[in-house]
Amino acid sequence: MLALLAGNKDPFDLEGITRGPGTRDCPTEIPSAFDERIIGCICHEKSSSVNYMWLYRGHPKRCECGHWFKLVYKAPV
Template identity: 35%
Template sequence: LLHTNNNGRGNRFAIPTVDEQATGLEKIVLEASKRGTDPYSILKPRECAGSKQDPHIVPSITNKRIVGCVCEEDNTAVVWFWLHQGEAQRCPSCGAYYKLVPHELPH
């Protein structure tokens, strides 16, 4: 697909960039990523230590959310617990810290 406007790249006939041809959900995600946000939580989360000073961040649209913790890398069991808004909370099994943060849906 070629277009004929001069887009500043010195070529009158050029293939549109991703930003120029994006529409719908793709455009929303591209614009949000330029602002530094991830409205649909599709990007890899920031790595955290799981300590009290650097807890795992859990986005939520409500004031509580159920969280599953796989306490050890090769563990097959999941420890489920409720995480409430406010201070960081610990996993009842391994002690890793989790913090609930508000998240707004893009619509």
């Protein structure tokens, strides 16, 4: 609540992240204050399902659709 009052509308990064190029060398970066996080990839623009997976710090991961993700450190709130 204090973060919201300070102007941070998404202190826990729960809003969707627009994917970047998503290559192995330029993965979409996912912020987390922990060593692991569950993420969901909407693999195709018109897909009606989400592909959930665990992402671990230091281990970039490739979704079944070929998109790469990487966990990056973010200081806790």
